[in-house]
Amino acid sequence: MNLEEYRTVFAAGSLVMMLIVAAPTLGLIVPFPREMERFSEFWVLGPNHRAEDYPLNVRVNESYSVFVGVSNHLVSSSYYLIYVKFRNQTQPLPNVIASEPSPLPPLYEFRALVANDGTWEAPLKFRVLEVSYNDDSMFIDRLSINDVVFVVNASARWDLEYKGFYFQLFLELWLHDVASQSFRFHNRFVGIWLNMTT
Numbered sequence: 001m002n003l004e005e006y007r008t009v010f011a012a013g014s015l016v017m018m019l020i021v022a023a024p025t026l027g028l029i030v031p032f033p034r035e036m037e038r039f040s041e042f043w044v045l046g047p048n049h050r051a052e053d054y055p056l057n058v059r060v061n062e063s064y065s066v067f068v069g070v071s072n073h074l075v076s077s078s079y080y081l082i083y084v085k086f087r088n089q090t091q092p093l094p095n096v097i098a099s100e101p102s103p104l105p106p107l108y109e110f111r112a113l114v115a116n117d118g119t120w121e122a123p124l125k126f127r128v129l130e131v132s133y134n135d136d137s138m139f140i141d142r143l144s145i146n147d148v149v150f151v152v153n154a155s156a157r158w159d160l161e162y163k164g165f166y167f168q169l170f171l172e173l174w175l176h177d178v179a180s181q182s183f184r185f186h187n188r189f190v191g192i193w194l195n196m197t198t
Contacts, residue, residue: 080175
């Protein structure tokens with residue numbers, strides 16, 4: 001190997017070593033494309049737009065309100081469907097492990113087209129209209145959600161541990177699937193417990 005070839009090999013080796021040493025610093029200066037995490041946020045906030053002061057002890061014919069919201073971080077605009085459902089303590093919730101919604105029928109729905117990194121929020125007002133009692137059980141016959149009346153025929157037994165008749169107003173998040181042109185359960189749900197003893 002002559003001197004000129006030795007200089008070329010030495011220069012190439014030095015350049016490779018400088019790139020290896022400088023690579024961590026270059027990562028801070030030169031942005032490399034990264035795969036963005038894709039997800040949806042889903043929430044229920046209390047009447048003051050905070051994660052507190054949720055209605056718990058509910059009286060017949062009194063109005064209560066919360067706020068439901070979605071933030072879209074799926075890298076494109078997304079079309080959401082939110083089902084409002086009502087259950088007692090023994091009825092099934094969604095199974096997020098199996099990606100299955102609750103089999104309970106929806107009472108009310110919201111639809112929202114949300115831009116990427118956008119947020120949608122809406123009020124949800126509810127009122128228990130009719131209740132009846134039979135021994136150790138309470139029956140809710142009718143419920144109003146955003147001024148629309150629903151026959152629910154829901155019942156709950158007296159909870160000895162927590163001293164009350166407990167029901168849950170819960171919401172499921174569904175996402176429009178472009179390929180199938182239908183909504184699919186998006187593995188997210190939120191809810192609030194309601195005690196009907198007062």
